[in-house]
Amino acid sequence: DDKARRSLLRSTHNDRYARFSPDGRRIAFVSERTGTGELWVSSADGTATMRLTSFAKPELWLWMPRWSPDGKRLVISADLPEAISTYIVDTGGGSLRRLPIRNSVASGWSADGRYIYFFPGREVRKQVWKLPLAGGEAVQVTQGGGAYAIESPDGKLVYFTKHWPGESSLWAVPVGGGPELQIAESVSSTDFEVGHGQ
Secondary structure (H helix, E strand, O other): OHHHOOOOOOOOOOEEEEEEOOOOOEEEEEEOOOOOOEEEEEEOOOOOOEEOOOOOOOOOEEOOOEEOOOOOEEEEEEEEOOEEEEEEEEOOOOOEEEEEEEOEEEEEEOOOOOEEEEEEOOOOOOOOEEEEOOOOOOEEOOOOOOOOEEEOOOOOEEEEEOOOOOEEEEEEEEOOOOOOEEEEEEEEOOOOOOOOOO
16 A cells, blocks of 8 residues: 555665564665665664764675674675675674675574574575584585575574576575475565564
8 A cells, every 4th residue: 555655764875675673673774875885774763873884985785784683783795896795793883793704695694693694695606504603614504506595583494595696496495404495486586584484
């Protein structure tokens, strides 16, 4: 219904990748309102905006921010011509923590907040991996190809797309490993979300 629609994030510049926090009280988004792409948060009604990054690089492209399950942190990948770097950002405005993955794009958190899912951003043959935030080597999640991945809220399945970018098929694999099952023949490579089952 058109009467129910209203603008939340008002800017004369490009805003993209808006995501509500797990409790629905805040929105994380990427905006060019200061002239370059930066990570911002606001209240759910679009007010009380706060900038969380200050990259100030015109050639930078910021990928989709993803909230941690507790809503206290965001993960975001910063794409520059020379490399892609991934950071965890404190949503209260703290400093950036750079993760030890290079030229990869982060897509989400594990349900327990202990891992970050990512995929190589500059390789033709892509697979989904997860990085333990407490330290240690990354673990390969998919075997038959995969890109953008989101873990289910119950921590049982990882949903992922088979192609990147553009139109993709949607698949799922058990978190602990196992057969990969196709869920849908066609989805946008990033425009899907995993909710709680009924």
